[in-house]
Amino acid sequence: MASRSVSVIGIDTHIVNCNYFCVNKKTAEILGAGEFSTNATNFIKTVTQFPEPRVVIVEQGPLSGWIERILEKHVEEVVVADTKRNSWIAKDPGKNDLIDSEKLAHLYMGGYIKRIVSRSKEKQELISLVIHYHSLVRQTTRLKNQVGERRRGARAYREESIKEDLKYLWHNKGLQMGIRNYHDQLRAVEKQIEEVTKRIQKISCKYPEISYLENFPGIGFVGSSTLSAMIDIPERFSTLKQLWIYCGYGLDQQSSGGSSKRPRITKRGNRYLNNVIKTAAHNIITLCKNDNVYKTWYNENIRKGKDPEKLRANLARKLIKDIWLGWKALNRSVSKQAA
Numbered sequence: 001m002a003s004r005s006v007s008v009i010g011i012d013t014h015i016v017n018c019n020y021f022c023v024n025k026k027t028a029e030i031l032g033a034g035e036f037s038t039n040a041t042n043f044i045k046t047v048t049q050f051p052e053p054r055v056v057i058v059e060q061g062p063l064s065g066w067i068e069r070i071l072e073k074h075v076e077e078v079v080v081a082d083t084k085r086n087s088w089i090a091k092d093p094g095k096n097d098l099i100d101s102e103k104l105a106h107l108y109m110g111g112y113i114k115r116i117v118s119r120s121k122e123k124q125e126l127i128s129l130v131i132h133y134h135s136l137v138r139q140t141t142r143l144k145n146q147v148g149e150r151r152r153g154a155r156a157y158r159e160e161s162i163k164e165d166l167k168y169l170w171h172n173k174g175l176q177m178g179i180r181n182y183h184d185q186l187r188a189v190e191k192q193i194e195e196v197t198k199r200i201q202k203i204s205c206k207y208p209e210i211s212y213l214e215n216f217p218g219i220g221f222v223g224s225s226t227l228s229a230m231i232d233i234p235e236r237f238s239t240l241k242q243l244w245i246y247c248g249y250g251l252d253q254q255s256s257g258g259s260s261k262r263p264r265i266t267k268r269g270n271r272y273l274n275n276v277i278k279t280a281a282h283n284i285i286t287l288c289k290n291d292n293v294y295k296t297w298y299n300e301n302i303r304k305g306k307d308p309e310k311l312r313a314n315l316a317r318k319l320i321k322d323i324w325l326g327w328k329a330l331n332r333s334v335s336k337q338a339a
Helices: 040-048 064-071 097-109 120-147 155-167 173-206 208-213 220-231 240-246 271-287 293-303 308-338
Strands: 007-012 017-024 030-037 054-059 077-081
Touching: 007 097, 017 040, 017 097, 030 040, 040 054, 040 064, 054 064, 054 097, 064 077, 077 097, 120 173, 120 220, 120 271, 173 220, 208 220, 208 308, 220 271, 240 308, 271 293, 271 308, 293 308
Parallel strands: 007 054, 054 077
Antiparallel strands: 007 017, 017 030
16 A cells, blocks of 8 residues: 555544544645544545545544444545554644644554554444344244234244144135244244344353443343444434434424424434333333332322323433443443553
């Protein structure tokens, strides 16, 4: 890559704003510098304004893995630098964000960057497995509907129930064949779900947040794995409101005829996360045998005569808030231990 006219882009990243500096590696010509608000669209827009091939350099931090993923199709490489080795930046008395981004670019050009391997690309397997798991679960729901509503229970009961039904359908060979085929498909999909779950369990040790999130009431292992895969890092969201919207629990303000209507829960968001949080809220309210802070809060407000539907949504938001804050605290703790 040494002899090519590579656009080297140093980016100093922060939750709210980022600073960038771009230089041509071959000619040392400065191609641009500036600031942009931290979001995926701005990252892509900023980087793609410079000629290809492009190399982006960022320091290791809570956003580095996310940046790798959103830029992987737009740059030749994202280099994640070890912050402990970048003493030129850390010890500079004239340190500021724009200078930091410039020096990241020059450190890379001089071959002084100490690279680290982020977990972002590793996490692609977890993301793919979680999405596949939920797809298989949807298939089992459709197949269960085909073989009969009352067979949604334990697998052993369903098998015995189907055998019993087939005895009474001797006069309709077509219906018998249909039930057998759907049941065979259902057993195959359930076996695939077990295999996918075992694989998720095997790789979950790489991500400490999975065991941490599993401790929240109503979440469970599948829910915590889904949160880990879909959110990736909680620092992606600079405000709690952004995460509420992403989980499908933000509020959309609607207006008509010049007058504002009452805000409604957004229909936007990640459907996997929305399902996890919705299921967790349901489990907390109806299935959790032991009281917890969420169930206690819900029951107290029910006794006050408040609307159950609104309370359920507010409970979900409380749960998302605690997950967001707790996960960020966990990441800070892990970072300190690694340092």
